Amino acid sequence: MDIKNKISNIVPNAEFKEQGDLIAVVPADSLHKVAEALRYDKEDAMDYLREIVGMDWGETLGALYYLESTTSHNRIVLRTETSDRENPMLPSVSDLWKTAIIKEREAFDFFGIKFIGNPDMRRLFLREDWVGFPMRKDYDLKSNELNMSNEVNADTTEEYSLNPDGTLSCKHNVVFNPEDFVVNIGPQHPSTHGALRLRTALDGETVKKVDPVCGYIHRGIEKMNESLTYPQTLALTDRLDYLSAHQSRHALCMCIEKAAGIEISERAQYIRTIMDELQRIDSHLLFYSCLVLDMGGFTPFFYGFREREMVLDIFEETTGGRLIQNYNMIGGVQADLHPDFQKKVKEFIKHMRGIIHEYHEIFTGNVIATTRLKGVGVLSREDAISYATTGGTGRASGWSNDVRKHHPYAMYDKVDFKEIVYTEGDSFARYMVRMDEIMESMHIIEQLIDNIPEGEYRVKTKPIIRIPEGNYSASVESSRGEFGVFLESHGDKSPYRLHYRSTGLPLVHALDSVCRGEKLADLIAIGASMDFVIPDIDR
């Protein structure tokens, strides 16, 4: 049955919008019913909640729910809203998808929407004593002065429920009991890979609970986007997940090009694909170095950086940047390839293929490595989907989620490559996925590097781009999962709302369930094997 009919059967007054993405507008009181029916649909269960995007439409506040099926990979968006700006409430879907717990928390933090039934309605990124909701259109940007006092974190969370007479009641759920032994890890800690803070309750050496505290590197990128023109928004994507700089920017360019109807040349598609894969290799090499460093090995760190420098040199020659390249542009790429590009890339691949055995000899087979990684931190396939942990972490748990395969973009439907899937779901599988992906990425590049077609590397676009009204989205497989761009345009030269799907937020959210019962020392290795980048989580 067609998805529109399915929804209309449940809610006869559902409306559909098809400007860009297909959106079903459902009233708030039937949202949960629709979501539940789609989630447990017999033929085509929408079991993967990609994102909840909070929205402020002026009159109303609301949210967009991006759903996908893990079997057919069909997608649908639900839209719901409430006109009560004083005390906005929406039903929670956190009982259907676990990832909704943290995504709804984000919407609460930014828009003040209370999700009825969500067990954890604390702020997510901003300080607990922050006043106001910054993503609302009427928020005064100057209203919160820099507060230099130390933040006090509550040990309880709020859960709201609706009384029969329409009033709200609030229940407090306990995060940590007074008798819990809580160790604070971060935000200044070398192994949290950035400014992440984990409040960890311990029983002896065993982890009882992990409560991630985010927001130490929340830069307010999404709010800034609303006052930038489309070409200006590009620069900020590179700084989200700096190890997926190309890919994130690729996603945003793709989204804008799709919405504005800009056709890019084949040469640019080739260049983008090759750059994306080089970036993936770069990122996975850094992943290897950091994982090993976190586990106390120093020599392999030098191995990883030795080859990574070769990739950075290739980037630098063509783009001018090492870590952050600012290379993709709306309509193509910034500059043509350096004359030595093909030669250098081929040299690199030859070198890498010849030397990868060193990586495995020193670490993969090492007895310390295997005992500390194998069977540790297991994430089941079911949980991986429910927590929406995309990328290597999901694939290590047996969830085939590669955007390049299921929703091909650029050149990915023309090249032959394997999607690396393991089934163990432990730290070792997560490690192996990345190591194998390095080989697969090289395989992809080899198929493209000699056939880059002649032509323009960039089509001319107007400096001011206006995008027709509608909702558009694009997603790419970044180095650590599905990076999505969700854009709502009201026809202006800057976006009405431009939201990014963080690849790391679901990973951090899943840490609690993955680490429970493991040793504290393994928490570090598990975190490293999940491979998150904090600025991308906090945005």
Added chain:
Amino acid sequence: MGMREPKIRSMKYEEFKNNDYLEEMVKELNANGTNVVVTTADQLIDWGRSNSIWSFLLGTSCCAIEFMTLGAARYDMARFGFEVTRNSPRQADVMLVLGTITNKMAPLMKRLYDQIAEPKYVVAVGGCTISGGPFRKSYHVVNGIDKIIPVDVYIPGCPPRPEAFYYGLMQLQRKIKLENFFGGVNRKQPKPVEE
């Protein structure tokens, strides 16, 4: 009073761009009555201090990753004597602030700075720490860490190249070499008000 030129092994004095700044600094110290005629013992200690700077990394984002390359073999910061990086402020001489400092992080940065023992230095790395960088207009980013803590050296870039890190850290070494270690001169003390 003339200034003793601080010597750095890998670069000549004239090749540094902002020597006037050092000269100004000495002049200012002299004007405040600080004795900058450095004794031999001072010289020896400063030589030691400037060549074994232990840094405390406050790495929050992109710039920190670029700093990691300095630790690896190609750029190898051990050649300059600042390869010992600490993760505890109590064991460090200089705090390197690598990456955006947000409103939520600012009190923590201040606290970490306060935990470093004197004499201490701060290096602001990257556009973000200097002025807020690309996120200057954001509601949650501190527009320059020098609003909160004193900064000794600024290394601009987004992120700075590894060579720029070196240049900046050598500037810090030169600054240390000019300091008078004995005599209780604390450069952070406000100058006494003269009646």
